Each structure stands twice: as C-alpha cells, then as structure tokens.
Amino acid sequence: MRTRATKIEGGWSISGTKVWTSNAHRTNYLIALARTAPKEEDRHAGMTQFIVDLSRPGVSVRPIHNLYGGHDFNEVVFDGYFAADDMVMGEPGMGWKLVTSELAFERSGPDRFLSTYQLLCESIRTIGPDPDARAANEIGRFVAHLATLRRMSTSVAGMLERGAQPAVEAALVKDMGTAFEREIPETFRHLIPTEPTLGEGASYAELLGMTMLRAQGFTIRGGTREILRGMIARGLGLR
Ligand SMILES: Cc1cc2nc3c(=O)[nH]c(=O)nc-3n(C[C@H](O)[C@H](O)[C@H](O)COP(=O)(O)OP(=O)(O)OC[C@H]3O[C@@H](n4cnc5c(N)ncnc54)[C@H](O)[C@@H]3O)c2cc1C
Numbered sequence: 001m002r003t004r005a006t007k008i009e010g011g012w013s014i015s016g017t018k019v020w021t022s023n024a025h026r027t028n029y030l031i032a033l034a035r036t037a038p039k040e041e042d043r044h045a046g047m048t049q050f051i052v053d054l055s056r057p058g059v060s061v062r063p064i065h066n067l068y069g070g071h072d073f074n075e076v077v078f079d080g081y082f083a084a085d086d087m088v089m090g091e092p093g094m095g096w097k098l099v100t101s102e103l104a105f106e107r108s109g110p111d112r113f114l115s116t117y118q119l120l121c122e123s124i125r126t127i128g129p130d131p132d133a134r135a136a137n138e139i140g141r142f143v144a145h146l147a148t149l150r151r152m153s154t155s156v157a158g159m160l161e162r163g164a165q166p167a168v169e170a171a172l173v174k175d176m177g178t179a180f181e182r183e184i185p186e187t188f189r190h191l192i193p194t195e196p197t198l199g200e201g202a203s204y205a206e207l208l209g210m211t212m213l214r215a216q217g218f219t220i221r222g223g224t225r226e227i228l229r230g231m232i233a234r235g236l237g238l239r
Contacts, residue, residue, distance in 0.1 A: 003078060005034035005048060011084040012036070014050065014058070017077050020221070024061045024074040029053055031102075032078070033095050047095030050083040058082060067213040068198055100167055106222050108156035108170035113149040113177030115218055116184040119207045120146075123188040126204045138187050142180075149177050168235030171228040178218040178225070185211045 003016025014034055024030060030052050037046030052059060058081030061074045090098055106112075120142060127135050152173050159166040189196070189208055196209030219225045233239045 001033065001035060001047070003032065003034045005036045005050065005083065007036070008082075011082055011087070012048075012050065014052075014078040014081040014083055017075060019064070019075045020073050021061075021076045022073045022221070024054070024076050025063065025071065028055065030076070031089065032076075033099055036092055036095075044096040046093060047099075048092045049089040049095045049098050051087045051089060052078075052081065052083065053087075056081070067216070068210060101165060103223065104156070104160060104165065104167050104170040106170075107174035107228075108153055108160075108166070110150075110153060112174045112222070113146070113153065113180055115178075116181045116211050116215065117146075118202070119188065119204075119211045120184050122202065122204050122207050123184075123192060126192055135191050138191060142184065142187075145180050149173065149180060153177070168232055171223070171231045171235075174222060175225055175228045175232070181218050182215045185215055 003014065003018060005012040005014045012034075014032060016034065018032070021030065032050050032052050033047055034050060035046055036048040040046060054061065058079055060077050060079075062077065063071050064073050064075055065071055066073070089095075124139055127139070131139060152169075156166050156169050156173055159169065185208060189212070192204065194205050194208060196212055197203075197205045198209045198213075199206040200210070201207075230239070
C-alpha cells in the first residue's frame, strides 16, 4: 500500500492511486486507507483511514472498463487531496484494525455467495421439472451448498453483531462462497449446452455469457483465494 497521507496544518494531504474501486463513479464519498507513518517492523502499523469527499479538488475518478465492456470500477487518483482532521476515522494509526473489521463484513455477506444465484435459478427453470439423474444431482448439490453457506454467513453476521472479530470465519465464507459462485456457470454450461451471449437480459444464454466473464473476479475482489487460505491456515495454527 503506497498511498500516503502527510500531516499538514488542520489536516492531511493525500497522494497516491487506487485501482479497482467499485462504484466510485456512482458515490459521493469513499473511505481511503493511507500510510501515515513509515513502514516499521510491524508492517500493519502507521496506516490511517480517511473519509474522502469526491466532490472536492485533489481527487479524480477514472473509469476502467471490464471484460464485457461495462463500467463497474475505476482508478481513483489522489493528488494532494486535503482531508481535514475530523475526516480521520478513529485515531491516526489504527487504520489496519479498522480495515480488517470492515473486511469481515465484506467477506461474509450474501454478495459473497449469491453473485451467480440468478443463473442458478434460470438454469433450474431451463432444465424444467424432469431433470435427468446428472442434472438432479448437480441441482441438489448446489441447493444444499447454498443452504449451508447461508447458515455460515448469518452465523458470522451474528458474531459481528455481538462485537466479535470473526476475520478467519469470514475468510472461510468468502473462500467457500466464491468457489460456489464460480462453479455454477462451469457446471451448467456443460449441462445445458447453449452459445453464451452478451447482454443485460435475463435469458439463460445472456446470464451464462455475462456470468462467465464476471466470475473471474469473484475469487479476487475482497481478497484473493490464496491470501484467504493463508489467513485460515494461520487462524487454525497451521502456519
Ligand atoms: C471486480 C473487482 C472489484 C474490486 N473492487 C474493489 C473496491 O471496491 N475497493 C477496493 O479497495 N478494492 C477493490 N478491488 C481490489 C481487490 O481487493 C484486489 O484486487 C485484491 O485484493 C487482490 O489484490 P491485488 O490486486 O493487489 O493482487 P495481489 O495481492 O498482487 O495478488 C496477485 C496474485 O498473487 C497471489 N498472491 C499475492 N500474495 C500472495 C501470497 N503471500 N501467497 C500466495 N499467493 C499470493 C494472489 O492470490 C493473486 O493470485 C476489486 C477487485 C476486483 C477484481
């Protein structure tokens, strides 16, 4: 993380670049994590979170177009953006603690296992009420996994509600949830052979085409699979 915030009179001056910022072109504010003290032995120290007002000078949002030509995310560039002292979240230096708690929310929510749900429903509808044994087996397996993931997700939500820090549990939901999301297009494109097409419609062919392109990012956004598995292994005392 190379974006820096330097202390100046009455606030902080932020400079640096952040790629892959989802929906920055649709929002008024964002939260930025910046380095406010040099990297010491503890690499998690010296980071601070700021609330950034995107209508102010010193910050610009540049579009990044994705594989299917859509505009969901951006590159955000800070060039001497002034953040007043009262725009610091918590205290200076506690950014890492905040960001890891926020990630527990991001990694365990329904958007980490329901991204391809619409395709699952449309696939089941397309197969119809008399699936062959192979299709019935796959549908049963997906529905069972979905019910389990939902239980796991609500369980982590309960821990967050009680003020716990379920970072490892949330990493587990995200790793299993995004593997589930990615398996849905892979499985149904073999079960229902159709030429995938691009479009924002709700037909099986369009949902399949869009989902196949989108799914590549699911195991990257919010933390890559390898990083999450490393966290889980550490949480279990295996490394
Ligand atoms: C669709 C999408 C939307 C996003 N939206 C946002 C957003 O709104 N806000 C935001 O802040 N970020 C967002 N991101 C960024 C996202 O969080 C990062 O891309 C992600 O965490 C991966 O970090 P990285 O790109 O630096 O990859 P890297 O960390 O450089 O990883 C590259 C590869 O190396 C592997 N790797 C890295 N370190 C290790 C290691 N120690 N051991 C083994 N393997 C390793 C990774 O698993 C991966 O395969 C988004 C990304 C995507 C794809």
